[in-house]
Structure formats: structure tokens, C-alpha cells
Amino acid sequence: MRYKILTVDDSKTVRIIVKKAFRTFDCDIIEASNGVEGLAGAAKERPDVILLDVTMPVMDGVEMLTKLKADPALRSIPVIMLTAEGGRDSVIKIARIGVRDYIVKPFREEVLVDKVGRVIDLKPLSENPLKAKSILDSATILVVEDKPAIVQQIQDGLKHTPWKIHGVATINESVDFCTRNQPDVVLVSLSLPDDAAFTLFGLICTNVRTKYTPVFGLVVKTEIQAQQQAQQIGFTSIVTKPLDIPDLEAKISKAMNLDTSQRYFTTDQDVFVLKMPEIASQSSVNEMLTYLKPKMAEAVDAGICKVILDLHELKRLDVIAIKALLQALQLCRELGLQHVLVGNPQIASESQGFEDTKSWTFANSLEEAKASLARTSPSFSAQPAAAGA
Amino acid sequence: MPTIDGISDMVIRTTMTHAIQEVMRTMLNQSADFHSEIDARKPGDTASETAGSQVVGTVGFIGDIDGLIYLYLDTEFAEEAAAHLLGLTDEELEQVGDEAINDAIGELTNMTVGTFKNQLCDRGYHCKLTIPSILRGSNFSIEPTSSVTRRTYHFEVGRHRIITDLLMKIDR
Structure with a gap:
């Protein structure tokens, strides 16, 4: 639920400064230019806090505050005075009617945000709440x-x-x-x-x-x-x-709750590429596996049916890496996807040392892998008999 | 009831200087320096200080003491100040027009006069602010009636100047 802040001030400048101050927070600013409009706005919108000026035409802030506090439906709305009327006696008189805080103009936007933040739980507005930030964002x-x-x-x-x-x-x-x-x-x-x-x-x-x-x-x-x-x-x-x-x-x-899937998964035209990191630590493999199913499903949903498992940067083929790759291969088979492995001489050599991987064959580059996938039957792959162990 | 006789020239000057400095620093992030007092009995002095296109904000205070303060800004400074306050570029300010500039200068004047009169309130001179108004024009002068005391000050704000013209009733 977005918080609502009602600013009641006859100066459009002040209302703009208020909007400017809260533009990076998840809240709506409602405006009124005098006490009559302010009371109507309070009744209609039920704001979470009211910022109230004193000297205004039609109905001043003191009268509006008095009426607000006399209305059982509105009296609980917190009011922060935002006014140039800052003489000691004025402040005491107005405070007695019932205000949460008092800001004397001139004021800094940070002070305004800070004081409002003590009344409502202001949350920063993310730049685009529908899209998670990714590791590619600054x-x-x-x-x-x-x-x-x-x-x-x-x-x-x-x-x-x-x-x-x-x-x-x-x-x-x-x-x-x-x-x-x-x-x-x-x-x-x-x-x-x-x-x-x-x-x-x-x-x-x-x-x-x-x-x-x-x-x-x-x-x-x-x-x-x-x-x-x-x-x-x-x-x-x-x-x-x-x-x-x-x-x-x-x-x-x-x-930062970043989407880190781009570290491991990309789409290159009609090919889905899974890239193993240089060092397949348990934490990086866990992170990669978190995204594996949803990303591959997303690719299939978009019409992609070719997969490259890119190991060319991987420095060591150990049990952690093998387990992750076996999961990826299993998923490829379940989804009926063509797949090709890309490796380097070191990885190709190490793969011969494990029962589960000794039948794996590797392309030397992404281009070679793509060319292989372009043919009906890929020549570099993990054969079912070997990979299924 | 306290009378205006209890407020010395020095108090008026320091109170006004504090008000201008406080508003310029807080709202425009600029420092303001007292430059000089203008002898308002010599109309030529005031006129030369306020020559050229001006935006003039006015706010009064009424109560134990009654008065009025005019804040003179040359149009260029008024536009710069309004753009800063509203967070607008020069082009955007041009689009929103004079009304937005008038409102911004009216609010700056309101804050200045508020800060000035709040200090007097705390000295026992209770008074309230009036609603701001704006004058625009070139080479005009304001002539008070004889029953007022008048203090006119020149402040330097960066490459601009602000003139404050205070008029207070002396016989109540």
C-alpha cells in the first residue's frame, strides 16, 4: 500500500518542493491550496500524514487544524505544520491543538523527509519495481x-x-x-x-x-x-x-537482490548458452542451478531448442562441476533439446578420468558448436549412456 | 504593549540580515552578505539600486507591530531562484512562465519576512504574516506615508543583489 501525503499550502512552489522531496519514495502526494480544499482532501483521500501551512486564503491552517481535530473520522491523521509562522507563542498555541511536528520555513527537503519518515514508514521507490536489478546494472x-x-x-x-x-x-x-x-x-x-x-x-x-x-x-x-x-x-x-x-x-x-542469471545464461540468436564459471565453487554452482530450470523453460517457451554447455573457461572438472552439468544434461533430455559441449584441452582430458564423463566430446569453440547444432545430429555431445549414469 | 521605539536600528539590521542569510542558504544554497544601508530619504539612491527589470515580493506582518517588507530581485536572479526552487531547467522554466516565477518569489519573500518577524515575536512583538503579493516592472519607486519608519538594505548574493525595503508603522 502506497502512503498518501496531503500537502496544504497556497504556494504552488511549496507544493512542488514537497513533491520533489518525496519523488524517490513510494508514496503519493495529494495537493490542496487552502484549508477548505485540505479538509475535503483529507475526508476523501484519508492521507497518512498532512503537511499544513498556516497563512492561506479562504481558510487558514489553524482553522483547518481545529476542524480536523474536531472530526472523529479525521482527528487521528497526523499533522506536521510546514509554515513561516514560527514565533514561540504561535508554535505553542498551534501545538496545543494537536500536531505531530512543526517545521518552520525556510526548510531543507532532507529535514522534511526525515520528519515525515518518523510518522510513516517511507520506503525508497525502486527505479522500475517490475524489473529486478541485474548484475549488468550500475x-x-x-x-x-x-x-x-x-x-x-x-x-x-x-x-x-x-x-x-x-x-x-x-x-x-x-x-x-x-x-x-x-x-x-x-x-x-x-x-x-x-x-x-x-x-x-x-x-x-x-x-x-x-x-x-x-x-x-x-x-x-x-x-x-x-x-x-x-x-x-x-x-x-x-x-x-x-x-x-x-x-x-x-x-x-x-x-541487492540482483538477478545474477546473466553470469551463466545467455541467448545467442536461436541457441541457449549455459556458461560454466572459471571456478565452479559450490556457491557459484548453487547460484547457477537456482536459475537452471526457469531459464531453460523460458528459452523453450520462446521457441529455442538448441543448447550449448560452454565449459571453455572452466579450469578444473571436479565433482561439483560434473554434478551440475549432469543436471543440465538431464534437463536437456527431458525437454528434448539438442545440446553440444564446448571445452578446452584440459577439461577434455580430465573428462576421461570419470565414469560419468568419459564419453563426452567437446567442440573447441562456440562457432564450432553452433555449426554442429546446425547439422541435424551434433557431433560434440554427452551421449545418453555416459551422461545418464 | 511594546513599542517600535524599543527596537534599535542595529536590531532591525541584524534581524533582517539573519533572515536573508537563512533563506538564501537554506532554499538556494547561496550565501548572502550585507552590503550597505540605502538612505531611503533620498529617492534617487533607492531608484539607482533597483534600476532595470525587477520582480518584487511583498509580505506584511500585523499585530503588536505592523509593517511590510518588499524584496527586490532583478528578473534574472528571480528566474534563477525560481528554477532552483522548483528543480527546473531554464527551458522548463520558460515553459511554465511568469506565474511560476511570481509564486516562487512570493514564497521566498514569505519565508524571509516570516524569519524576520518570528525574531520580533520572540522579543515580545506578536504579529502574524499576510499573504504574499508580487509587483513587476522597471524604474518604479514605492513612497510610504509619513507615519512609517523605513529601512532599506542592500545584500550581495553571488553576482546578484537583493534589496529589502522595510516599512513599519510607528504610531499605534
């Missing part, structure tokens, strides 16, 4: 770390991704960064002086713009106490040093 990763070498390792390790890695050394710099940008993930060193990581975590969690941002703690593997403390207060995940970059990348992808 993202902003903030690294709060006073050791430049660690920041450099992360930047180097993730340079193949479209993510922008920003390194800052202090809590003040990170707060400054977060006011100007909205990071998708924050990595903060738990060894910053004066427990700064935990202070920053608190600030991130209480700021309406960043409260849903995943926060990772960066810590040396042996610092168990700091890890436990971070987990207890709700850090999204812990990343240990020395850094395991593939693991970090997987954690960031998971925290």
Missing part, C-alpha cells in the same frame, strides 16, 4: 575503511562489475557521501576508531533515505567478538579479511 558501493590498501583491493577485485566503488576513511565523510548520494550497499570497517562503525550503522538505520541499505561489516577473520557484536545489532553480513573477492561479490549481489 550500483554504488560505499566502502568506509581507513586502510587504503583494503579499499584498493575491493576496487581492483570488483572492477569487472558495473559497480562504482567509493572509498572514504571516516564517519563524517561517509555521512557527507550519503547526503549527496544513495549507496546501494555500505561496507564499513569494524576496526575504525571509537566504535565508529556502530555509530555509522545507527545513523544509516535511522535515516529514512538509507534505512533499507544493506550494511556489511569488514573485519579480520579472527576478530570474533566484533563479528558477533555486528551480527547482534543487525549488520546485513560480515565480510572477513583477508578478502575473498568472489564471496564478497556474491554477498553484495545477494544483498
